[in-house]
Amino acid sequence: MNYLRPDRLDPLARDYAAGTLTGGARRRFESLMRESAAVRLAVEVWQQRLSTLEAATPPVAPPVGNWAGVQRRLFPDSPQLAPPAATRSGWWRWLVPGGARGVAAVSGWAVVGALAGALSCVAVLRSTPGWMDTLQANQATPASYVGLLHDAKGQPTLVANSRRHGTLMTVRLLQPLPVPAGQVARLWALPDHGAPILLAALPVTGTTQASLGDTSERLFKSVRRLAVSIEPATTAPTRPLTPFVWEGDCVKVW
Structure with missing residues (x-):
């Protein structure tokens, strides 16, 4: 398959x-x-x-009364337990070595915690x-070329996408790009053969759109990598002048 x-x-x-x-x-x-x-x-x-x-x-906390209901269902014959947010003394008294009672209480708290988490999820889903x-x-992805770049630590930094036959490319920075004064960040396409292609000058943060010199289908047909360099703003290079700070894959999605 x-x-x-x-x-x-x-x-x-x-x-x-x-x-x-x-x-x-x-x-x-x-x-x-x-x-x-x-x-x-x-x-x-x-x-x-x-x-x-x-x-x-938006985060939604479950009603406080839910906790008491969970406790009654789990421990119908036990004294009312304090919630985990209780004082340290109230919590630790259940962990004092006391044979089966201590073990059962700890296991019970694990179940209570899991159920409380489930109740929180239900509350969030009901509220939205x-x-x-x-x-x-959002599942229907149009035919596009998509690039995802990473920094030297492997953290995602930038997403670029362009419709298959489009002439515009949208670039979104996933984290701020530190650019010294007097310099500019440039995004390059790296084809399998030939010189790198300058795609756009990048902002320090946020989203930008750039016009392409040709349709994406023609421009990215043999491009499998994208990269970002930081260079003097006064230059108009036809190739990268400095080492790349971000790099990543470019793939076609269709």
Whole structure:
């Protein structure tokens, strides 16, 4: 089975990033990630999408009364337990060596913690019922060239994308780019053969759009890498003048 087909890769990458791909399927997919830059990029794109949804979802604490209900269901015959936010003395008295009672109490707290977390998740989902619709609406990725760059530590730094037959490229910085005064950051396409192609001057942070000299299909057809250099702003180079500070893969998504 060809897992690199977009109609198969995209949902697998989504499920892996969301944590719902498990067991043997997850292990097989991780093997693909080690072998294919396209698979790694698809996962990182979905991780960025999901992190954006997470940041847009306001945290909602479950009602305080839920805690007492959980305790009554788990320990119907035990004295009422204090929640984990209780004072240190109230918490540690359950950890005093006391045979089976201490072990049972610790195990009980683990279950209580898990259930409390589940209640929090339910509260968040109920408060934002449209989040799944938003996720599903974003699943249809148009045919595009997508690049994801990293810094020297392997941290994602920049996402660039352009429609397959478009002449515009959108660049979003995932972290600020330190550029000294009097210098400018430039984004380059690195084709398999020939000289690097200057794509855009970059801002220090945020998102920018750049006009391309040709359609993406022609410009990126043999490009598998993108890179960023920082150079004097007074120059108009036809090739990079300094070592690259960020680099990454460029793949076609269709």
